[in-house]
Amino acid sequence: MPAQNSSPSHSQGPRRSPTSHQAIVSAAVELAGELPYSRLSIEAIAARAGVGKQTIYRWWPSKAAVVLDAVLTWSQGDDGDLQLPDTGDLETDLRAVLHATVDELNDPHYDRPMRSLTVAIVEDAQLAAEYGERLERPLHQAKKARLHRAQLAGELDPEADLDVAVEMIFGPIMNRWMTRSGPLTHAYADAVLATALAGLRRRG
C-alpha cells in the first residue's frame, strides 16, 4: 500500500500520504487533550486532520487503535530510550523517576490524553495487550533492570521478587492518579518509595 499513489498529483487530496498519517496522529492527540474519551470520535479526528473518515479506517481499525498509536507516538517523543538513571544510589534514581512521573501526570496536557488511553485499555483487552507489548512491558523491564543492578550491588535483598517490587513502587502512584484517591505529590511518591524500599533492602 505505501507504494501506491506515491505521486501527490495522483492522489485524491492528502489521502494515503505520510502527511495525512501524521495529521491524523496529531489531531488524535490534540483532541484527546481536549475531550473525554467518550466524546472523542473518528469523525472529530478526521475533521481536525482534514481527511475523510475512510482514510483513518484504512490505517486503524477503531478509535481505540488510533488513540493508542497517537498517544504512544506522542508520549515517547523521538528517543526510544527507556533506561533508568543509574548514579549508583537506587533511592536517588527512583526518586528522580517518580518525581518526573508525578509532574507529568499532574500536567493537564499529559493527563487528558493518558486518561483517554487508560479508558481504552480498561475497556478493551486486545488494546491492553498491544499497549503491554509496546510500552508497559518494555518500561517494566527497564525498571526491573535498574532494581536488578541494585540487587547485584547488594542494595536490595537477593531474595526480593523484582517484578512485584516494580509494581509496588510504581503501582500506587498510577493508581492514585487513575482513581484520584488523594493528592499526587512528590511527598506521596517519597513515602511510597521509602516504605517499599524498607521491605526490599538487604537485611542485616
Next chain:
Amino acid sequence: MPAQNSSPSHSQGPRRSPTSHQAIVSAAVELAGELPYSRLSIEAIAARAGVGKQTIYRWWPSKAAVVLDAVLTWSQGDDGDLQLPDTGDLETDLRAVLHATVDELNDPHYDRPMRSLTVAIVEDAQLAAEYGERLERPLHQAKKARLHRAQLAGELDPEADLDVAVEMIFGPIMNRWMTRSGPLTHAYADAVLATALAGLRRRG
C-alpha cells in the same frame, strides 16, 4: 417529590415509583455486565427497565451517575459492613481479603460492571469524588483500621505510614486488574503482601 403521585392509579405508568427506581438500577447493572461502558446508553437502560428516558433523568444527571449508583448498590449488597476480619494475625486476615478481591475481579459478572465504573471514574473528576466519598474512602479507612490494630499489637513498625501501607498492599492488585499487565492470581496477591509486610513489620 417523593410525596407526589404516591397513588399508583394517579401516576403515569410506573414513573416515580420505587419499583421503577429499582428497575433502572437493576437494568443499569445488567447492561454494565453486558456492554463496554462506551456502548452503554441512557436509552438502553430505559428500554431494559421499561421506563422513559426522562424518568432516569429525573433521578440522575448523567449515564455516569446512574452507573455509579447502580454498581455501588449492587456491589455492596445489603450489608454496609466494611470491617476487615481480625483473627489477631494480620497476614492471615489480609490474605483472606486479597484472595476474595482477586476472585471477585476474576469473575466476569463483577469484572465488567467494575470496569464501567472505573472508566467513569477515570474520565470524570466529580464522579471520582462521589465514588471516593461513598466507597473508596470508607473502604480505605476500614483497611487502615485493621493495620492500626496490628500496629498497636506490635505487629507493624510504629513509624509505618498506614495510608501508604494500604495503597501498597491493595494498589498493585487493582492496578494489575485495570491494566491487565499480568495474571491476577492468589500467588500474585501473596507475593505483594509478603513484600509489603516485609517493609512494614516491626524491626528488631
